[in-house]
Amino acid sequence: MDDLGKEMHRLCSDLFPICRSITGNGVRKTLRQLKDHLSELDIVEIPSGEVCFDWKIPKEWNIRDAYVIGPEGDKIIDFEKSNLHVVGYSVPVDKTVTLEELQEHLHSLPDQPTAIPYVTSYYEERWGFCLPEEQRKQLKPGTYHVTINSDLSDGSLTYGELILPGRSEKEVFLSTYVCHPSLANNELSGPVVTTFVARWLAALKDRRHTYRIIFIPEGIGSIAYLSRHLEVMRQRIIAGFNVTCIGDDRSYSYLASRNGDTLADQVALHVMKHMHPDFVAYTYLDRQSDERQYCSPGVDLPVCSIMRSKYGEYPEYHTSLDDLYLITPSGLMEGYEVLLQCIRCIERNETLKLTVLCEPQLGKRGLYPTLSTKESTKQVRDMMNLIAYSDGKHSLLDIADKIGVPMWDLWPLVDRLKAHELLEAVG
Amino acid sequence: MDDLGKEMHRLCSDLFPICRSITGNGVRKTLRQLKDHLSELDIVEIPSGEVCFDWKIPKEWNIRDAYVIGPEGDKIIDFEKSNLHVVGYSVPVDKTVTLEELQEHLHSLPDQPTAIPYVTSYYEERWGFCLPEEQRKQLKPGTYHVTINSDLSDGSLTYGELILPGRSEKEVFLSTYVCHPSLANNELSGPVVTTFVARWLAALKDRRHTYRIIFIPEGIGSIAYLSRHLEVMRQRIIAGFNVTCIGDDRSYSYLASRNGDTLADQVALHVMKHMHPDFVAYTYLDRQSDERQYCSPGVDLPVCSIMRSKYGEYPEYHTSLDDLYLITPSGLMEGYEVLLQCIRCIERNETLKLTVLCEPQLGKRGLYPTLSTKESTKQVRDMMNLIAYSDGKHSLLDIADKIGVPMWDLWPLVDRLKAHELLEAVG
């Protein structure tokens, strides 16, 4: 288990240097490396210009090199050192400018003087560089040469998709995004944890539900994917999770779906409450990621978010400080475990019905423990409560919520009572 | 605006000396003076004896003069000085009595020794005088001559009515009462503020709803009006307000309808919460005015009350201390503003639907502010939230409540999004 956390952190380290954006070779390279861990992954291309609802797939952006040469002839900003130095989707430039002109294209953070900010300009053509405030302050008047060797032209948007069929056509949906360059919690943790969850699911012998798992660029990626699959998704998805910011060690967060009471919400809240009772609950008003599309009017998928420290809520967010030290093997591992537990809860959720009237006689079936310990007392109480609420109306998750115990405490009891034909699943 | 407050206070001053009751020339004179400010006002008479549900229109009461002459021959109580001195609906009297006999017909307030109480006896024939406790204490034994030159005979009940048609037959209803003599907050503030609100409505270029506005005597007036218009009112009224005690400067109050969750309640609570968050919320159990009729079983109109300091809750209530100093130009003005805001909210309330799937691309339409200030950030957030909840199910008021902003902050955003055909009204 511990090893798995380290393995995930190692994959984050491998992917960290790649310059990802919403399109381009960085995304392709990232997806190919994920596919090394998840052979079933399909890599799909959507051509620039394809209409997706109110949007169009943008031109593809690729960058080879970028730097600023200072008045003294040395490279003072260099894309080779950090791909955050260049504003995402910067158009090509190669010219000499004064410091004043340069300043108009620089971005830094006065409050975080050592951090390089993460800035993009997907839908308006411009160019720019990002640097730490403390470096910017030392820039001297003079002549600077700026070079961005980038390319913005027709190509495609690339995403990864994996459908793992189950006994039922009903789907559980996982979505994560692969468009952030060298940033760790937001967002390499999401695709890496999702890859490992998908691997666990792929290895699962008997999947009840079908799993739809996608690795997309944020925003345009979810819109594009929805525009191609909306009908089937609306018919089949019973719960979904936007997997993001799931690798640091500090807190647990849940962000509600628009409706707030879908199965995804119920499961996420249940798991959080019992595994990490000090989690932070955010409402849909705090949203800022792909649930904006999945929960939009007319789309209305049951999708919420499970996170460690939420985007926008931790100081390193969207700066070079969100690095490989911010995420940890245990942080990734526990995020992975929460997500797995949510999936287990959905797999085991069913509506149960007692097969006899009144309480069954458990004694004659040896279902009362002969030695009464504190643990067995709790088990008997849980079993009697499970029986009491197995009325063909409450789901097992409802029952667990009603009696205030983790759903997983009930699984061995359900198995035992089913084996004695005292409980049966309905509907 | 400031001038409007003064204008309202001046009208209160003009009307203050008139001796109003539930019938009679005082009411007629009051309504005629209101009509000077509101030419569209119809003045309607209902003859004594007309049956109104369980009630009958009472005889009309008029009074010309009333006084008590003391043992030393001087007028010690004089209706000319304050019409509160005479118990409302007193029958005529003209006789000499001892102090003991007189005492049985006197009313005063030991706890408020300087105040003349307001007392009526509409449905039982008696006579009486009201005076300050401190004066009463000084009455000496001896012979008193009491004269009430009044008249209680068949006539009619008078009320004012104004229907302002709108694009829709659906009505907003305002009701206020004109039966209190020289009392200011309860109740000249109601008819005066309502007159000015009606004037504003009459001048409104494009009314969406029809407005039914009545100036009635409290109790019997609302019963009589309902008995003549119940069917049409039940079919058309979507929200109504009982306008009372709306002129002092101290607090804001809301009193729920019987159901408590009508559109009128939702609007009143919304406006109060955002304009005057320290308002006092009363339940229907605290009712004491015409909502008793409007919300009665089988009538069930969506009517609540918006007030400044509520009747019964301020010390000057129903005494001569509820005078022109208790109400103020700013008190009336702010009450007027609250009522207007409620009306604006109802006029602008509609159910909205996003015309595209997923979030629309706002950037290409110039709907994202180019300069990002704190105010524009709030606007963008409000706009995104407005879009997120425009699902054809939530009304704009629901959305404002859901996202926790004043509805009026959303109006320019709705206009802009409609202009870009991104939002449309449904239903």
Next chain:
Amino acid sequence: MDDLGKEMHRLCSDLFPICRSITGNGVRKTLRQLKDHLSELDIVEIPSGEVCFDWKIPKEWNIRDAYVIGPEGDKIIDFEKSNLHVVGYSVPVDKTVTLEELQEHLHSLPDQPTAIPYVTSYYEERWGFCLPEEQRKQLKPGTYHVTINSDLSDGSLTYGELILPGRSEKEVFLSTYVCHPSLANNELSGPVVTTFVARWLAALKDRRHTYRIIFIPEGIGSIAYLSRHLEVMRQRIIAGFNVTCIGDDRSYSYLASRNGDTLADQVALHVMKHMHPDFVAYTYLDRQSDERQYCSPGVDLPVCSIMRSKYGEYPEYHTSLDDLYLITPSGLMEGYEVLLQCIRCIERNETLKLTVLCEPQLGKRGLYPTLSTKESTKQVRDMMNLIAYSDGKHSLLDIADKIGVPMWDLWPLVDRLKAHELLEAVG
């Protein structure tokens, strides 16, 4: 009234020495003594072996004598002194054992060294003795002779049943249990209070509802009764109470039905809130008595429990300390009163409708008190509120809850308004 409490306590004293169990002559003798106070009581026998849902009626157990003779030849444990000394349903035994062997069959309570615990083994054949821990500690090594002169063989399960017909077929159900030996609060208080409630009901001139009252052994008794009467009970019972632990003087308790919002729950909460506002509310998760059967899935009767100190929650529970000093005449009397008040509330519960539109004119009918005292003010307020909510949708109990007054304060008002044909019952 006081006398009634003493009479109930006397009946408890008479019944206390009888050795009751879930079957046998102790139950028969108890029911015969109850029948002396309640001649209408039917005593019913169900033969051993009859199948009741998942259960079978067990063999009948009778015991004549039991004792342990110590190494020095004296009776150190004697069933004659307390029937709690023998484990309920002990099989016959007559042999000599060492102290070590004896210890395996002894039960005592280290934390309550002076108490004899109450232990049973209905569904597994064994034998055993119960004694105070302080006595057990003094047992010396040596030879002991144990004798249990009992009998476990085919016979029957005995219960008492009483149906008191009313104007309506709709039933109110009372269930209490008669299977505990010399224990007072749990459980002689239940059958004794129920007997007196039944006597009061039998004497009631005009019963609106039919009353089904049963005296059964706990657990198997309720299962057996349900298996014979389920269909009719499901069709007719509108509210039921499990009467248990209703004789001590310390607290009041309410335990919810499984659904928690049945008429029984509403009545019990209403009566408790107004008569004993410091009552303890337990949820269905705290259940431990026959509501386990009455509320089980597919049975779903509207049954909750009304108690003084709840089983399992007071230290003397299931020990010899739960004796005739623990229950008191006033404790029994007040428990009886609570139950009676619940029944009165159900008898008087009806859905009311105002016969006129708007408020009726109460004055002309003399329904306004002429002298205004504090009490009459409350009455007028209650009357106006009663009228305001008599909309043909709220039951009288709903109205009482809505306006926050005890339902019984409204009964004289309902009578008066009905006499004036202002209110009528509907549905």
